[in-house]
Structure formats: structure tokens, C-alpha cells
Amino acid sequence: MQYSKKVIEHFTRPHNQGIIKNPSGVGMVGNPVCGDLMKIYIKVDKNNQGEEYIKNIKFETLGCASAIATSSMITELAKGKTLDEALKITRNDVADALEGLPPIKMHCSNLADDGLHQAIKDYQNKNKKKK
Amino acid sequence: MKKIYLDYAATTPVDKAVLKEMLPYFSEKFGNAMSVHSFGQDALQAMDTARTRVAKYFHAAPGEIIFTSGATESNNLAVKGVLKSYHSKHKVKPHIITTAFEHHCILDACKAAEKEGLAEVTFIKPDKEGIVSEKEIAKAIRKNTIFISVMYVNNEIGTVQPIAKIGKIVKAKNSERRAGFDFPIVFHTDATQAINYFDCDVDKLGVDLLSMSAHKIYGPKGAGMLYVRKGTRIRRIQDGGDQEYKLRAGTHNVPGIVGLGKAIEILHKNKGNDAQKIKILRNHLISRVLKEVSGSRLNGSRIKRSPNNANFSFQDVEGEGLLLSLDMEGVACSTGSACSSGALSPSHVLLSIGLKPEQAHGSLRVTLGKFTTKKDIDQAVNKIKNVVERLRKISGNILNDYYSAK
Numbered sequence: 001m002q003y004s005k006k007v008i009e010h011f012t013r014p015h016n017q018g019i020i021k022n023p024s025g026v027g028m029v030g031n032p033v034c035g036d037l038m039k040i041y042i043k044v045d046k047n048n049q050g051e052e053y054i055k056n057i058k059f060e061t062l063g064c065a066s067a068i069a070t071s072s073m074i075t076e077l078a079k080g081k082t083l084d085e086a087l088k089i090t091r092n093d094v095a096d097a098l099e100g101l102p103p104i105k106m107h108c109s110n111l112a113d114d115g116l117h118q119a120i121k122d123y124q125n126k127n128k129k130k131k
Numbered sequence: 132m133k134k135i136y137l138d139y140a141a142t143t144p145v146d147k148a149v150l151k152e153m154l155p156y157f158s159e160k161f162g163n164a165m166s167v168h169s170f171g172q173d174a175l176q177a178m179d180t181a182r183t184r185v186a187k188y189f190h191a192a193p194g195e196i197i198f199t200s201g202a203t204e205s206n207n208l209a210v211k212g213v214l215k216s217y218h219s220k221h222k223v224k225p226h227i228i229t230t231a232f233e234h235h236c237i238l239d240a241c242k243a244a245e246k247e248g249l250a251e252v253t254f255i256k257p258d259k260e261g262i263v264s265e266k267e268i269a270k271a272i273r274k275n276t277i278f279i280s281v282m283y284v285n286n287e288i289g290t291v292q293p294i295a296k297i298g299k300i301v302k303a304k305n306s307e308r309r310a311g312f313d314f315p316i317v318f319h320t321d322a323t324q325a326i327n328y329f330d331c332d333v334d335k336l337g338v339d340l341l342s343m344s345a346h347k348i349y350g351p352k353g354a355g356m357l358y359v360r361k362g363t364r365i366r367r368i369q370d371g372g373d374q375e376y377k378l379r380a381g382t383h384n385v386p387g388i389v390g391l392g393k394a395i396e397i398l399h400k401n402k403g404n405d406a407q408k409i410k411i412l413r414n415h416l417i418s419r420v421l422k423e424v425s426g427s428r429l430n431g432s433r434i435k436r437s438p439n440n441a442n443f444s445f446q447d448v449e450g451e452g453l454l455l456s457l458d459m460e461g462v463a464c465s466t467g468s469a470c471s472s473g474a475l476s477p478s479h480v481l482l483s484i485g486l487k488p489e490q491a492h493g494s495l496r497v498t499l500g501k502f503t504t505k506k507d508i509d510q511a512v513n514k515i516k517n518v519v520e521r522l523r524k525i526s527g528n529i530l531n532d533y534y535s536a537k
Contacts, residue, residue, distance in 0.1 A: 003455075011452065012459070017525055028533065035449055035468060035477060035492035037529050062489075062526035064451035064468070 003065060004099035011065040016075035018058045025126065027118025029111045036063035038071055040115040044083065044123050053082045059115070066101055066109040070094050074112035083120050089113055134461045135507045139347075139439060139500030140286055140324060141465055145390065146349040152393040153351065156386040164383045165374065174385045181392025188395045189341065190332040191358055197375045198388050201355035202323040203236040205342035206280075208357055208379065209319045210240040212365040213278050213340075214249050217314055219366065225277040225314070226251045230263050230292075232480040233282050234321060241280075250278075261290035261431035261484045269300045272316070279318050283325035283336075287467055287480040287496055288431030289440025291329065294320050298337020317363055323347055327398065328406045328438050339363045345387065349501070350394030354387030405501045410438035412508050413499055417441050419512045424519055430481060430494060439499045442467075444481075444490040445519050447526045453495055456518040462511045467494040489530060 003011070024044035030036040043056035057079050059071040073094050078086045091110045095101045101110060136144075145153075156177060162170030164178050179193070186193040199205045210227075217225050229241050231254045244250040253271045257263045263281060272279075279301060281292050301318040308315060319340035322331055326343050333341055341358040345351055359365060359378065371380025420427055426446030445453070450468030457464055467478030468491070476482075477491035486494075497511070 011455070014525060019527060028529075028536065032487070032489035032492070032530065032533065033476070035451075035488070037526075037533055039527075039529050039532060060525065060527035060529045062447060062529050063449050065455050067449070068452060068525055 002102060003069075004101075006097070006099040007066060007069040007101065010069035010072040010098065014059075014068055014072035016058050016072065016079070017060070019060060020056055020058045023119075025119040025121070025123030027115040027120075027122060029114045029118060030063065030067075032062075036067040036109050036111060037061065038063065038067065038111050038115045040071070040074070040112070040119040042078075042116075042119045042123060047082070051082045051084075053080065054078050054086055055080075057116075057119075059112075064105075064109055066098075066105040067111070069098055070101070070110050070112040071115070073097050074116050078116055083124075087117060087120055089116060132461045134463065135511055136463050137497045137499060137503065137507070137511055138463050138465050139503075140289075140496065140498035142346045142352065143349045143500055144502070145346075145351055146394060146397060148397060149350055149390045149393045153386040153390040156389050160385075162385075164385055165372065174383070177389050178383060178385060181388045181395075184392040184396045184399075185356060188331065188399055189358055190334055192361065194376065195333075195359055195361055197357045197359050197378050198383065198391070199355045199357055199375075199379055200353055200384065201346070202234075202321060202342045202344040203355075204379075205344075205355050205357035206234070206236040206319075206321055207240055208368055209340045209342060209365070210237065210244065210278070210280065211368045212378070213317045213319075213363075214244055215366040215368060216364040217277050218249065221314060223275050224248070224251060226253070226273045226275045227278045227280070228253045228255060228268060228271050228276060229280045230254060230282065231256045232261070232285055232287075232483040233280065234286055234323070237280055237282070237321060238479075251275075255281075257285075257290070257484055259485050260435070261285060261288045261480075262435055263292050265293045265296040265300060268297050269304075272300075272304055276316055277314050279316055281320055283320045283322040283329065283331075284437045284440075285431070285480060286324050287478060288442045288484070289324070289437035289498075290431045291325075291435045291437065292320075294336045294338065302337055314364065317365070324437060324440075327402070328409075333358055333360065340365070345391035345394055348394045348398055351387050351390040354384055354391045356391065401501075406438050409499050409501065409503065412503055412505060413438055413441055415505065416497060416499075416508045416512065419509075420515065423512065424516055427519075428490075430486065431484065441497045442481075442494060443497070444486065444494045446490075446493065447530055448493045448519055448522045449526075450492055450494050452522055453493075453518060456522065457511075457514060460514045460518065462514050464511075465496040465498070467496065468492040 020041040023041040045055040162174040164174040345354040430442040450466030481491035
């Protein structure tokens with residue numbers, strides 16, 4: 001499999017790997033049949049403008065090199081962004097930031113955007129209930 | 132960094148002595164073995180030598196050796212050639228028996244025959260140890276069964292199948308059959324992974340057809356063989372010249388065939404010694420991994436397996452990442468994970484012996500060869516340990532979380 005340098009970099013030294021205790025939201029995507037499982041943890045806070053943003057983000061991933069690299073990359077892309085901005089991040093953004101993914105991996109191992117969006121929705125749902 | 136090659140079941144390096152014997156047949160003695168002139172005759176003579184060597188190894192007659200481009204072609208010729216012969220004279224839809232964990236070239240050829248309405252096919256499942264039961268095969272035989280194909284040694288988990296026992300069953304069935312259905316059952320084995328380590332006497336095995344590839348036995352890629360017992364009902368599937376007793380049209384790959392012959396000759400001399408040495412190293416590998424890497428398991432029978440094969444699954448690890456990380460550390464292996472091959476589901480072999488998808492995705496095949504040393508194995512195990520540990524940090528507890536959320 002031909003991976004870009006960037007993918008190899010994020011695969012060998014993933015950023016923001018681990019868990020957040022008492023996270024604001026969690027998203028889990030993938031399934032063991034395909035071989036990729038991804039869990040995204042976020043901590044949400046308010047910035048100076050009073051907007052909600054992703055203060056911290058971590059991931060755990062069981063999967064191939066591109067699954068790990070896309071997880072790592074989405075945490076980089078999402079960290080510090082407002083929730084509205086983060087919800088706009090697509091799988092193409094992730095692939096582009098990684099200098100491309102092999103075509104076969106675009107579909108099966110590029111789930112990180114789903115994971116992130118789920119984590120944000122998880123947070124928003126929890127908050128609705130509180131209100 | 133010295134690279135460590137532990138993927139001998141994928142392919143082997145060409146033995147120096149094999150290469151030396153092949154080289155003249157590219158530019159100097161380049162003749163077409165079908166030509167009448169001296170150039171052609173030189174090529175033909177070299178091929179005859181190779182044919183005799185190969186025949187001797189399998190206890191066959193030279194006229195029963197059909198050179199091909201490799202085991203995939205041999206297997207295709209076996210399945211399709213027998214069906215073609217059958218359909219040339221018979222109307223009843225025939226029945227084929229094979230196993231669920233054959234190489235894709237057999238599986239797909241059988242599935243294609245099924246889809247095209249040329250045959251009914253029964254796929255026999257192996258047990259948890261990766262062994263197909265000869266009793267299951269016997270039970271599956273019907274009145275219209277004309278072809279049985281069972282691999283000798285599985286290419287992923289290295290387990291050894293009871294070929295000789297099945298051979299006896301087929302022989303008995305065929306002697307009963309004479310009176311009724313007049314097409315005898317043709318018994319084929321894909322012996323690609325067995326040639327290096329197991330007895331391949333075709334009479335002891337009781338096979339009518341046997342496939343192999345040169346590149347698995349320190350010979351060149353692009354050369355292989357189908358043994359065809361005299362009298363076997365089979366037709367060619369590729370039209371063209373009269374090569375290979377009219378069973379395989381196409382100009383001979385003379386250097387490749389010469390290489391195959393030499394590789395077989397070397398194997399004939401050293402077989403027992405290499406196998407013993409490799410088995411000791413392989414056992415060392417298995418005991419170290421199972422002892423030192425927690426959450427690891429060996430896939431397939433520990434006893435009934437090829438001396439050069441170990442196949443592990445590691446909990447909470449995915450095979451492609453494992454393979455890639457090991458490669459960066461200079462260790463070359465293989466995996467049953469879908470992600471490494473571009474397929475969507477993991478190894479059909481590992482699933483057929485009852486592994487869960489995540490266990491199949493987390494598999495690592497380590498196959499040794501005659502150039503493997505103890506140092507190679509020890510270094511590889513150390514690296515496997517480190518890489519598994521690193522990847523487990525990344526996956527954390529996610530698999531448990533997944534199942535408890537379900």
C-alpha cells in the first residue's frame with residue numbers, strides 16, 4: 001500500500017492519542033467486521049466570544065495505518081475550532097491534510113469525520129436534556 | 132539495518148545455483164523448444180532434463196508433467212479442463228467437492244462454474260484446527276461427483292490435509308462406480324505449499340492431478356507444473372499450439388522450466404535437513420511469541436502444520452498497521468487482514484476455522500525458509516513485541532467499549 005509521508009508520520013507518531021476523563025462528548029464509529037474502530041473524545045468550553053469550541057480532543061483507534069492517521073489528523077484539524085466549524089470538517093479535508101489517501105482507503109478507513117461529528121452531537125444531545 | 136524476510140510462503144529468492152542454470156537460456160540458447168533446428172533442440176533437451184527431474188520427484192512419468200506458468204494456471208486448468216472434458220460427452224450436471232479455505236484460484240474457478248451452471252459445488256469446511264475431515268469429503272460424494280480438489284497444505288495457516296486418505300476414498304468410490312456413471316472422480320490437490328516439506332509421491336497420495344509453482348521452492352516466478360496422471364479426463368482450456376502434450380498451448384518458458392527443474396533437483400537432495408532445521412526455528416518462534424506477547428494465539432493446529440509456518444492473532448491489534456510497522460523495523464511478514472490486500476472482508480481461511488473478524492484482522496503470518504537464522508527469529512520476536520505494544524496503546528480499550536455498548 002502506497003501511503004503519503006504525512007500518513008506514515010501520523011501513523012508512527014499519532015497526535016492527541018488517548019482518552020479524556022469526563023469528556024463533554026464521545027463518538028464511536030466503525031465495526032470489527034471491517035476492521036476499523038474509532039472513538040473520539042471531546043472537551044467543550046466557551047471562548048471569549050461566548051461560542052462553544054473544542055478545547056481538547058483525543059482518540060483511540062483499532063485499525064489500519066490510514067485509520068490511525070485519519071484519527072490523528074482529525075484531532076489536529078478540530079482542536080480549537082468552534083463546534084460549528086468542526087461540524088463542517090469533511091473526510092476530504094482529512095484526506096487532503098494527509099496529502100491524500102490510497103483510493104481504497106477513502107471509503108473504509110476514513111471515518112474520523114463521522115467520529116468527530118458524532119462526538120459533537122453526543123455533547124449537544126446531552127446538553128439539550130440538561131436544558 | 133539488516134532486513135529480515137519472513138514471508139517465504141509468499142515467494143522465495145531464486146537459489147544461486149538455479150539462476151546459474153537458467154541464465155544461458157535467455158540469450159545464448161534462446162531457441163523455441165518446438166523448432167526442429169539445433170537452437171530448438173537445445174531448448175528441448177534442457178526442458179526434457181527438467182521434465183525428468185520433476186517427474187522423478189513426484190514418482191511420475193515425464194509424460195505426466197505439464198509445464199504451466201504457475202499454480203494459478205495449473206489450478207484453473209485442473210478445474211476447467213476436467214469440466215470441459217466432462218461436458219464434451221455428458222449431459223447430467225456434474226458435482227464438484229472442494230474446501231472452504233482453498234486458494235482463491237480454486238475457489239473462484241469453482242464459483243464461476245457454479246454461476247455459469249456448469250456444476251454444483253460443495254465447499255467443505257475445515258475444523259477449528261484447520262483440518263478438513265476425509266469423512267466429510269466421503270459423505271459429500273454424490274452419484275454425479277466428478278471432481279474433488281483439496282489443498283495439501285493451507286497457504287495461510289500451514290495446516291496439512293489428509294490427502295492420501297482422501298485418495299483412498301476416491302479410489303474405492305471409483306471402483307464401485309464403473310458399472311453406473313462412467314465418468315470417474317478426478318482427484319486434484321494444490322500442493323503449492325507442500326512441495327518443500329512433504330512427501331509428494333503421487334501414487335502414495337492417490338491424486339490424479341497436482342499443482343505447484345516454482346517460485347515457492349527457490350525457483351523463478353512464472354513457471355509451474357500440473358501433474359496429470361495418465362488417462363485422466365481433462366482437456367486444454369487455452370487454444371493454440373501443440374505444446375505440453377496438447378494440454379497447454381503457448382511457447383514454453385524455457386529458462387523458467389529449466390529453473391523449476393533445477394530447484395526440484397536441489398530440493399530432492401536437501402529436503403529432510405532443511406525441514407528439520409526450519410521446524411526447530413519455527414517452534415522457537417511459536418513458543419516465544421505465545422509466552423512473551425499477552426493476548427496472542429496460534430491459528431491452526433500446532434502439530435499438523437507445515438514446518439515453516441506460524442500464524443498468530445493478536446488481540447486489539449490490526450494486521451495492516453502491524454505489518455507496516457514491522458516493515459519499517461525491517462521485518463517482512465504477511466497478514467489475513469482485509470486492509471492489507473484491498474479486500475473488504477478479512478481472510479476467508481481464518482474465518483473458515485471460526486475466528487471472529489477482529490481476530491482475523493489482527494493476524495500475522497510468519498513463514499520461514501532455508502535462509503532463516505535463529506538471530507532473525509529472535510530479532511523479529513523482539514520487534515513484534517514492541518510493535519504490538521505500541522499499537523495496543525493506540526487502540527486502548529476500544530474493542531471492549533464497542534461490545535459493551537452493543
